[in-house]
Amino acid sequence: MSDHGGPTEDFHWESLVAELSLAADITVRVDAEIAGWLADRGDRVLVDLGCGAGGMAVAFGSAASAQARVRAVDGEPALLEATRRRAADAGLLGLETVQSDLASEIPIPPGTADVIWASGVVHHLPDEQAILDELAACLAPGGRLALGEGGLSGRSLPWDLGVGEPGLEVRLEAAQARWFAQMRRDLPGSVLKPYGWPRALRAAGLVDVTSRSFLLDLPAPLDPRAAEYVAGRLRGFLDHESLAKLVSAEDRQILGRLIDPDDVIYLGNNEDVFLLGVSTVHVGRRPGTPPAP
Numbered sequence: 001m002s003d004h005g006g007p008t009e010d011f012h013w014e015s016l017v018a019e020l021s022l023a024a025d026i027t028v029r030v031d032a033e034i035a036g037w038l039a040d041r042g043d044r045v046l047v048d049l050g051c052g053a054g055g056m057a058v059a060f061g062s063a064a065s066a067q068a069r070v071r072a073v074d075g076e077p078a079l080l081e082a083t084r085r086r087a088a089d090a091g092l093l094g095l096e097t098v099q100s101d102l103a104s105e106i107p108i109p110p111g112t113a114d115v116i117w118a119s120g121v122v123h124h125l126p127d128e129q130a131i132l133d134e135l136a137a138c139l140a141p142g143g144r145l146a147l148g149e150g151g152l153s154g155r156s157l158p159w160d161l162g163v164g165e166p167g168l169e170v171r172l173e174a175a176q177a178r179w180f181a182q183m184r185r186d187l188p189g190s191v192l193k194p195y196g197w198p199r200a201l202r203a204a205g206l207v208d209v210t211s212r213s214f215l216l217d218l219p220a221p222l223d224p225r226a227a228e229y230v231a232g233r234l235r236g237f238l239d240h241e242s243l244a245k246l247v248s249a250e251d252r253q254i255l256g257r258l259i260d261p262d263d264v265i266y267l268g269n270n271e272d273v274f275l276l277g278v279s280t281v282h283v284g285r286r287p288g289t290p291p292a293p
Contacts, residue, residue: 017053017082019232024055024086026229026275030214034281035059037212038146039068042290043114045140047071049102050121054083054095060115061092068114069094075101102131108138114290119148123180126189129200136204141288145206146281149197151213154277156230156267157258163265164254172237175246182242197282206284218275226275227268231259234267 024031035056039046043064048057051072061070072083072095080097087095100107103125108116116135125131135145153173160166184190193200201209218226234255238244244252257263267273 017078020053020079021082021086022225022229022232024053024058026218026226027055027216028059030216030279031055031059032062033214034148034279035063038115038117038144038281038283039063040114041065043068045069045071045113046115047073047108047113047117049073049116049118049135051083051097052079054079054086056117056119057083057095058086058090058092060117061087061095062090069096071096071098071108073098073100073102073107075099106131106134106138108135110137111140113138114140114143116143116145117148118146122147123149123184124187126187127191128193129191129203132200132204136201136206136284136286139286140290141286142290143286144283145201145204145286146283147197147201148279148281150282151280152278154216154233154275156233156273156275158270158272161254161258161265161270163257164250168251168254171251172234172247175237175243178246179243198284201282201284204284205286207287209282209284211280211282213278213280216275216277216279220274221271222268222273222275224268227273230273230275231267235259 039060041064044067046060046064046068048060048071051057051074054072057070057072064070070092072080074080074083077099080099083097087093098107102121116138118135122128122131132145139145153176155169157169161168198209198211222230236243237247238252238255247255257265258267260266261268
């Protein structure tokens, strides 16, 4: 399972490899900062669940020791192939890929992982607390479970675009929040978790629970690759019916123009477009002392 920050139920994953690879390029510095914070040189096994195009898996491979095993897990073969290409480009020839759907199995033997990373994955599963309990049991003593969940919605557009009603991104954020609540409600067997991720990690038996946020800050004007990334993020509000229905007809029209390179308001030609986002990571440690190297 993978997530690129938006709805997933209508996605054809092979068509998203380029988009997810671009996202990994854009966030490479943030991924390296997160991996450097989470990984220890004594770690032996680090697992990226829902690896997407492999950005965090490669970041872990660079942050961990040469003896560490980094395992990238995803249910989509095209994304695992993209991960292997990214690892090869980074010179990480020992990175392992595993095809597995977290909704049906956890491909980690109990008590073996020093780091388990899951970003935008757990919230797609019906019983979030149950899966955290299972993941905690997969940790070695002293191992850490880290969740990339929450933060602040990304912002890229000036408040007033000169067309439509000002404040477009505020309305898009509200639409995505409604979509998310609907997605959680409609999941078969959905179980309420009326508390936050730190409490959920403690309920899974983990200690030293903490959270830290990481800033992605690309000021205006954006280079063409970053502008392409922003366009892809906005395109998600049009491409998937369940979310598009929550966006007004006027705002859908404006979105279509913003991502059209032939339109006068195309975002790639707007020198005020920027990219600002905050990703929050929640982490807890399994009690016990790690084994000696």
